[in-house]
Amino acid sequence: MDAEISPSFQANPLGFLWKFCKSGFIMTKSLFQARAYRRKRQLILYLASFSILSGIFLYSQSSAFSTVHRAYINQSSYRFGSLGIPFTQGPYAIAIFLGTEFDAEQSDDDETDRYFIGARTLVYQLLHAPSTRLTSPVSVVVLATEGVRESKRQRLRLDGATVIDIERLQHSVNIDVPFYHEVFDKLRAFDPSVMPFEKVAVLDADMVITRPLDLLFQDMNTTQFPLNTNSTNLPADLPELPDSYALAATPDIPGREPVFPPDVDNTPGRDYFNAGIMVSSPNDKLFQYYIALLNRPELFGHWLPEQDLLNVAHSWKGPMPWRQLNLSWHLMSPNEADFNAGMAILHCKYWQFGGDPCHKTAIARRWQMQGYWEGREGK
Structure with a gap:
């Protein structure tokens, strides 16, 4: 059943939009009258107001917003994983990792928790936004750690995501940064009992997208590859490896020259991948291998804990070298x-506002998500 728009909005949508436009004009005018030190703050407020307006306007254009994804659900095309959780029918899933906000200077309130809002923005883009929503039956899952409050889980379910409560992975790794205490729980995305899919794209919650991600699963390097049996890079006492595996990502090379495509082949550190976006095929042997590595903390670095562990497991010198996604993805x-x-x-x-197009896009999508739900729920 589609959510109803408030009666006042239905009765006079043009008047409603005019009030927003008028407010935007006033804010723009005041922007040029402000002192220099206030301009950046007012610009952020203006972008937020404009983006909320855009979200409400986009929703008002179609009572069938999200028709594509709702069709998969309304036609009872569910399947159930081993945990009894319903998933959209289809072999692929996008899993958004959501942990607890550990920054002492930030609130984890539902209205201000940055990563929670980031996860909501991604769910909105994947399921509802016309320019980025999925066009095929891909499950959208949020992997929520134990510290994520029930109110946040419920809000994400209302947004359309499947929320899976993941158990804490026990380990003895010494982690100095509180924010990283839960990141090893991201390894649950590779457990087939949690994510029973042929392929899973694992995303962090501090991202936005610019186009649909359906074709990400067709990237040639997301397929299964045989082991490199000639490698002796890791200790022999680790568990048995699977016969084949899949792990595709992109190199972690910040500070690049502003050209695309970048000259990755001649960039130092290109063999180290970023764990913010990975595509893998959940496999029990692979998952148990990660757990065995987790219990051998001397084998990997601890600065970016789960990323360092996965880079050891999938070193280019090891038996399961990671493969590079097309750089147009990330x-x-x-x-x-x-x-x-x-x-x-x-x-x-989105909260690290900058003047470049990427950060402008991130903050705009965050407020478009807010506007969409305010319009849909009649707030």
Whole structure:
């Protein structure tokens, strides 16, 4: 059943939109009258107001917003995983990892928790936004750690996501940064009892997208590859490896020259991938291998804990070397050249406002999500 729009909005949508436009004009005028130190703050407020207006306007244009994804659900095309959780019928899933906000200077209130709002924005883009929503039956899952409040889980369910409560992975790794205490729980995305799919794209919650991600699963390097049996890079006492595996990602190379495509082949550190976006095939042997590595903390670095562990497991010198996604999908620290080339996944934190197109897009999508739900729920 579609949510209803408030009667006042239905009765006079043009008047409603005019009030927003008028407010935007007033804010613009005041922007040029403000002192220099206030301009950046007012620009953020203006962008937020304009983006909320855009979200409400987009929703008002179609009572069938999200028709594509709702059709899969309304036609009872569910299947159930081993945990009894219903998933959209289809072999692929996008899993958004959501942990607890550990920054002491930030609130984890539902209205201010940055990563929770980031996860909501991604769900909105994947399921509802006309320019980025999925066009095929791909499950959208949020993997929520134990510390995520029930109110946040319920809100994400209302947004259309499947929320899975993941158990804490026990380990003895010494982690100095509180924010990273839960990141090893992301490894649950590779457990087939949690994610029973042929392929899973794992995304962090500090991203926005610019186009549908359906074709990400067709990237040639997301397929299964045989082991490199000649490798002796890791200790022999680790568990048995699977016969084949899949792990595709992009190199973690911040500070690149503003050109696209970048000269990755001649960039130092290109063999180290970023774990913010990965495509894999959940496999029990692979998952148990990760757990065995987790219990051998001397084998990997601890600065970016789960990323360091996965880079050891999938070292180019090891038995399961990671494969590179097409760079048009994602690169860490996107620049204007990446944006202009149509990069699909922008690794930009909306709360770290900058003047570049990537951060402007991130903050605009965050407020469009807010406007969409305010329009849909009649707030």
